[in-house]
Amino acid sequence: MTGPTSAHHPLGATHPLALAPVTGPASSVDGFVRQFLRNLNYERGVPLSGSSDNDRYFAFAMTVRDYLMARWLEDQRRQYELQAKSVVYLSAEYLLGPQLDNNLLASGLTDIATEAMAACGIDINDLRTQEIEPGLGNGGLGRLAACFIDSLATMSVPNTGYGIRYEYGIFRQTFVDGQQVEQPDSWLELGSPWEFPHPEASRTIPFGGHTEKYIDDDGAERTRWVPAWNVQAVPFNYMVPGYLNGRVNTLRLWSAKATNSFDLRVFNSGDYEEAVRAQTFAENISKVLYPEDSTPQGKELRLQQQYFFVAASIGDFLDNMLSDGFDLSALPDRVIFQLNDTHPVIGVPELMRVLVDERGLEWDAAWQITQKCFAYTCHTLLPEALEVWSVDLLGRLLPRHLEIIYRINDEFLAAVRERFGDDEMRIRNMSIIAEFPERSVRMAYLATVAGSKVNGVAELHSQLLRDKVLPDFNEFYPGKFTNVTNGVTPRRFLRLANPGLSALISAAIGTGWVTDLDRLRELETYAEDPVFRAAFAEVKASNKRRLGDVLRVRDGMEISDGHMLDVMVKRLHEYKRQMLKLLHVVTQYESIVSGRVAASDVQPRTVIFGAKAAPGYVMAKRIIHLINAVGSVVNADPRVEGRLKVLFPPNYNVTLAERLIPAADLSEQISLAGKEASGTGNMKFALNGALTIGTDDGANVEIRQLVGDDNFFLFGMSEPEVEDLWARGYKPAEFYQNDDNLRHAIDLIASGAFSGGDRSVFEPIVSNLLYDDRFMVLADYSSYVAAQERVDAAYADQDAWTHAAILNVARCGFFSSDRAIRDYIDRIWHTPPTR
Numbered sequence: 091m092t093g094p095t096s097a098h099h100p101l102g103a104t105h106p107l108a109l110a111p112v113t114g115p116a117s118s119v120d121g122f123v124r125q126f127l128r129n130l131n132y133e134r135g136v137p138l139s140g141s142s143d144n145d146r147y148f149a150f151a152m153t154v155r156d157y158l159m160a161r162w163l164e165d166q167r168r169q170y171e172l173q174a175k176s177v178v179y180l181s182a183e184y185l186l187g188p189q190l191d192n193n194l195l196a197s198g199l200t201d202i203a204t205e206a207m208a209a210c211g212i213d214i215n216d217l218r219t220q221e222i223e224p225g226l227g228n229g230g231l232g233r234l235a236a237c238f239i240d241s242l243a244t245m246s247v248p249n250t251g252y253g254i255r256y257e258y259g260i261f262r263q264t265f266v267d268g269q270q271v272e273q274p275d276s277w278l279e280l281g282s283p284w285e286f287p288h289p290e291a292s293r294t295i296p297f298g299g300h301t302e303k304y305i306d307d308d309g310a311e312r313t314r315w316v317p318a319w320n321v322q323a324v325p326f327n328y329m330v331p332g333y334l335n336g337r338v339n340t341l342r343l344w345s346a347k348a349t350n351s352f353d354l355r356v357f358n359s360g361d362y363e364e365a366v367r368a369q370t371f372a373e374n375i376s377k378v379l380y381p382e383d384s385t386p387q388g389k390e391l392r393l394q395q396q397y398f399f400v401a402a403s404i405g406d407f408l409d410n411m412l413s414d415g416f417d418l419s420a421l422p423d424r425v426i427f428q429l430n431d432t433h434p435v436i437g438v439p440e441l442m443r444v445l446v447d448e449r450g451l452e453w454d455a456a457w458q459i460t461q462k463c464f465a466y467t468c469h470t471l472l473p474e475a476l477e478v479w480s481v482d483l484l485g486r487l488l489p490r491h492l493e494i495i496y497r498i499n500d501e502f503l504a505a506v507r508e509r510f511g512d513d514e515m516r517i518r519n520m521s522i523i524a525e526f527p528e529r530s531v532r533m534a535y536l537a538t539v540a541g542s543k544v545n546g547v548a549e550l551h552s553q554l555l556r557d558k559v560l561p562d563f564n565e566f567y568p569g570k571f572t573n574v575t576n577g578v579t580p581r582r583f584l585r586l587a588n589p590g591l592s593a594l595i596s597a598a599i600g601t602g603w604v605t606d607l608d609r610l611r612e613l614e615t616y617a618e619d620p621v622f623r624a625a626f627a628e629v630k631a632s633n634k635r636r637l638g639d640v641l642r643v644r645d646g647m648e649i650s651d652g653h654m655l656d657v658m659v660k661r662l663h664e665y666k667r668q669m670l671k672l673l674h675v676v677t678q679y680e681s682i683v684s685g686r687v688a689a690s691d692v693q694p695r696t697v698i699f700g701a702k703a704a705p706g707y708v709m710a711k712r713i714i715h716l717i718n719a720v721g722s723v724v725n726a727d728p729r730v731e732g733r734l735k736v737l738f739p740p741n742y743n744v745t746l747a748e749r750l751i752p753a754a755d756l757s758e759q760i761s762l763a764g765k766e767a768s769g770t771g772n773m774k775f776a777l778n779g780a781l782t783i784g785t786d787d788g789a790n791v792e793i794r795q796l797v798g799d800d801n802f803f804l805f806g807m808s809e810p811e812v813e814d815l816w817a818r819g820y821k822p823a824e825f826y827q828n829d830d831n832l833r834h835a836i837d838l839i840a841s842g843a844f845s846g847g848d849r850s851v852f853e854p855i856v857s858n859l860l861y862d863d864r865f866m867v868l869a870d871y872s873s874y875v876a877a878q879e880r881v882d883a884a885y886a887d888q889d890a891w892t893h894a895a896i897l898n899v900a901r902c903g904f905f906s907s908d909r910a911i912r913d914y915i916d917r918i919w920h921t922p923p924t925r
């Protein structure tokens with residue numbers, strides 16, 4: 091944002107109307123129709139009669155925008171004028187999901203808009219299906235960022251979200267012969283009506299080159315960076331409307347462009363191809379989202395992406411959001427840069443570089459400021475997910491930043507020595523620079539040293555972070571570590587995704603829960619009311635029918651009546667243990683076909699998987715193949731009598747999540763204890779009245795504590811038990827030998843029963859389980875199967891199940907992202923709302 095908008099700028103006032111506040115279209119069906127037709131004619135250049143579905147979708151979306159515009163302009167002006175402390179959320183991912191319904195809901199226009207379209211002879215549902223969700227994230231981390239900016243707007247907290255406008259988001263998944271095939275996600279092919287490009291506000295982002303020392307006018311030695319090439323960062327703004335509060339915050343995503351379409355020097359030398367190649371090179375930076383979830387690959391382009399968006403964002407804030415003559419020593423009162431994982435951590439040396447090299451501050455003063463301006467959220471416990479950059483690569487791409495990191499590290503280690511003496515082991519363990527296997531920068535350590543606070547994302551995760559992952563840092567920085575348990579936005583994941591349940595809840599306790607989710611507690615007494623329970627059960631049944639309709643049209647799949655819907659949707663990762671769920675399926679199948687259990691005695695279940703695997707993650711892709719293979723065999727086997735089905739709709743994304751989660755009876759949250767930082771899928775399910783079968787991991791722990799042991803199916807080892815078994819020496823083959831059910835299930839897979847007799851296809855999965863099994867699937871198997879038997883028994887009493895489901899809804903208000911944002915404000919940001 092470039093300060094006040096021109097409508098309010100005295101120099102822009104050549105006509106009295108230019109000074110008047112912007113007003114939106116009239117809030118009536120007629121007003122909506124008129125604006126819609128105007129957009130169709132003047133923005134799309136078509137008449138209603140000759141308009142395509144895409145024209146209508148665009149004109150419709152633009153009309154919704156028009157209603158939000160006055161508030162957006164006003165809030166940008168106020169944010170500049172007030173100079174209140176602002177949350178700058180830095181995230182490489184925003185998994186936004188569809189925007190249309192969310193923006194209609196936030197602006198209170200849903201009914202007017204529906205009627206207006208009907209008056210034009212248009213079914214609003216036909217417009218909805220035109221929208222392609224911006225999949226600018228991999229999974230939980232990106233979705234969290236999207237939930238947080240929704241809550242910040244709804245709570246009127248000054249905030250700008252910054253990120254990357256990937257031309258291709260997370261890949262579109264299809265299956266060919268049961269195996270994942272990735273297709274590019276060309277979400278911008280038809281354009282997006284929600285974005286506002288601002289090429290005039292582009293920023294130049296330097297890369298490469300070297301540094302030089304020089305003596306400034308005051309005789310002081312200073313450093314300058316002489317970069318080798320530049321890339322233009324072009325901002326695209328997106329509205330982030332709060333729920334019915336007239337607040338509209340901004341999400342600003344950067345797109346990469348070559349500095350000049352044609353490098354004149356090269357062009358004049360006649361090397362046209364070289365000039366075009368350079369352009370492609372620059373524009374590659376925002377071309378595609380890296381599809382690795384939790385396993386960064388250390389690729390040069392990824393570091394370029396990180397620096398590109400962080401440098402653009404910090405520069406944008408410093409240059410355009412601060413009042414003229416702003417005293418930079420007051421910066422910590424004006425902004426907190428929240429680092430969503432380590433992806434934006436290069437922002438730390440970047441702010442130091444700007445303050446010291448460009449703004450002329452002394453190092454110590456700049457470091458004082460920087461340490462107060464950043465806070466860091468850690469999202470993992472997996473060692474392989476902790477991002478490191480080789481010194482070689484970082485020095486080549488960002489030579490000045492590497493120098494700054496070295497100096498930060500030198501001063502930090504000197505302070506450590508002062509405190510703990512020359513304990514070389516400790517120094518090596520705490521150094522921001524790792525020496526093995528190659529010299530590299532530990533980004534999580536840099537963030538911890540620089541951040542005013544470091545938070546984990548669930549109680550258990552934060553405790554393990556303090557005690558196991560960064561204990562030396564916790565000792566060195568008492569009070570720096572804190573917890574903020576994740577949350578999800580109730581607007582999208584309850585109000586929008588589950589209109590049936592929302593209406594039922596609102597009829598019982600009013601609509602206040604949408605922005606005050608603790609109010610769901612009031613439903614506890616309704617759990618005792620048989621009429622309410624019947625209505626609740628009917629909502630669940632109708633959500634299942636709605637999902638059935640979606641899957642029939644989308645994938646040609648059928649959901650049978652009377653089946654329990656058992657759902658496991660999340661990224662495919664070995665630590666999340668989709669294999670454990672699959673072993674349970676195979677066990678049930680094997681027990682039927684071997685005749686040990688009569689099919690008619692089996693509680694009918696449809697197991698639904700949804701999961702993308704990183705394209706380079708071979709084992710994850712094999713597991714997807716096996717799930718599909720098991721599904722084909724089980725679903726087609728007449729001996730099963732249709733009582734066990736496995737469905738794997740491809741391309742799990744936010745759009746599908748919004749249909750699946752409200753229909754689920756059982757939520758699978760079965761990661762190995764100590765591996766899932768929080769999870770947020772678990773919260774969405776519980777809030778929609780699914781019961782959880784889960785381990786004591788991540789936020790499951792808090793869900794179970796809140797909903798009560800009677801309303802949660804706990805199984806598996808606790809984190810200390812996991813540690814203990816590792817220490818004793820874990821031998822998965824022993825579990826295989828000692829458990830008949832487990833042996834039968836694994837033998838069935840090994841026999842080729844799911845691969846047309848070919849024993850080799852899934853052999854790597856089998857041997858991985860028997861001889862490696864890093865995530866202890868076999869150790870938790872028997873406990874899991876026993877818990878599933880408790881699930882079956884509980885489901886047999888439908889009324890008791892519904893009672894427990896209502897209590898899940900009533901007791902999960904804590905998991906609103908509004909509460910999470912309140913915790914961030916109280917514990918980390920200290921930013922009051924400005925309205």
Ligand SMILES: *Cc1c(COP(=O)(O)O)cnc(C)c1O
Pocket residue numbers: 228229230231233659660661742743744747768769770771772774
């Ligand atoms: C919530 C969500 C996730 C995160 O799910 P987890 O079970 O917490 O891993 C991933 N993808 C989508 C589309 C989501 O909506």
